[in-house]
Amino acid sequence: MTATPDQGALQRPLQMTINGEHKTLTVHPWTTLLDLLREQLDLAGTKKGCDHGQCGACTVLRDGKRINACLTLAVMCEGAELVTIEGLADGDRLHPMQQAFITQDAFQCGYCTPGQICSAVGLANEGRAHNRDDIRELMSGNLCRCGAYSNIVAAVEEALPLIKGARP
């Protein structure tokens, strides 16, 4: 057994941009990005589902790419540009993917929805989905226990042409 480390002394400074806002933070190295967002920054739109990278509820965009915030250590995001569900809309104007989820009624309970939408925006940035089969395959990292999948596919399909090549 080793002595318990002094947890305060292990804290690290962290600078990152979250939803366009520059942040100077202090974090424990073991704080996940998900816990930082939810517990320290009150950005609770990003959800904790499985906390093991299996459900996708915690999906956020780091430098335009979708990742699982639950398996990301916050300390490793130094200098990153992060966009969460709270940062997608332009003021009162919803992001096309958010609007498409409403238009297509692509949710029931809504718990997986922030992750679904961020994941779908990441999918749009990747530019690899050309049909509904592609969308299904490339959205497979986001589980929906209500089973709203068919409407989710419809929403992503509707929004894709509106945001292709766009980076939030």
Added chain:
Amino acid sequence: MTPFSYHKPASLDEAVSLAGPSSRFIAGGTNLVDLMKENVERPEHLIDITGLALKAIEETPEGGVMIGALVSNADLAWHPLVEARYPLLAQAILAGASPQLRNMASTGGNLLQRTRCYYFYDTGTPCNKREPGSGCPARQGLNRMHAILGASDDCVATHPSDMCVALAALAAVVHVHGPAGARQIPFADFHRLPGDTPQRDNQLAQDELITGIELPAEPFAAHCRYIKVRDRASYAFALVSVAAALQIEKGVIREARLALGGVAHKPWRDPAVEALLQGKPASTELFTHAADALLQAAKPLAQNGFKVSLARNAIIRALSEACAADNSLGEMQ
């Protein structure tokens, strides 16, 4: 997670100098952070290697491709050089994990991911891989996902990677760096069988770091196929997967590579079976013969006997489709 200190070395030598029994390197973290949450891994020091200059994909002077260890799985699968020359690798990578995980996970880390055996993950149960000498509950327990080839009394775990199955078939070379300098490990020798030391997944020393993966310049792009069979259509580990790569001239197989995933402690290749395919006209009979030869040594457990026939069928199908394939990526599984 157990508290740990965090270090971000600026050079390869500095990274290697920080290595030790209570340290772990971290890049994508998709497996390590999960294992730390489960208390399977409890490092005292975490060495973040993402600041190292190991992020390039470049052609080698020999006409192959060198992949930096920190290239993400997604960037690798969708790189023009990989799509054009190594579609087998692209197919395998895209069959694994989820888009989010592929954006995070590194090439080097993919090789080092641990088994998904339930008992390895559950610290409330014995496991020889996690706690040497404690026993293997999987042998008599839940072993539907486990090995049918190369297992030992001490461990029946499988290696979970898809990417590694393609890298095995493509005879990749693992470049590593340690205190004594650089060395290269042929892919077939990198991972190991469990024997009586299942705690060791591979030949990498504790203070060595993977710096890159080299793909040799071999023309397998025209005839290759990765097939993955799993419990759902996407985002699940393989029950059985097959990487088949052929060089065919006028209907005759000049060179054959066959690697299996989900069946052993490492990507499974059998050079004798590959030799058996070489120099013969491609036919379903030949592929069936190869599949039977490869699976002759299979020793299924109580719950995974189905893997033998599943593997047999998947091998025949992968070889047939590799044979019929053209130079395109083909339909993804």
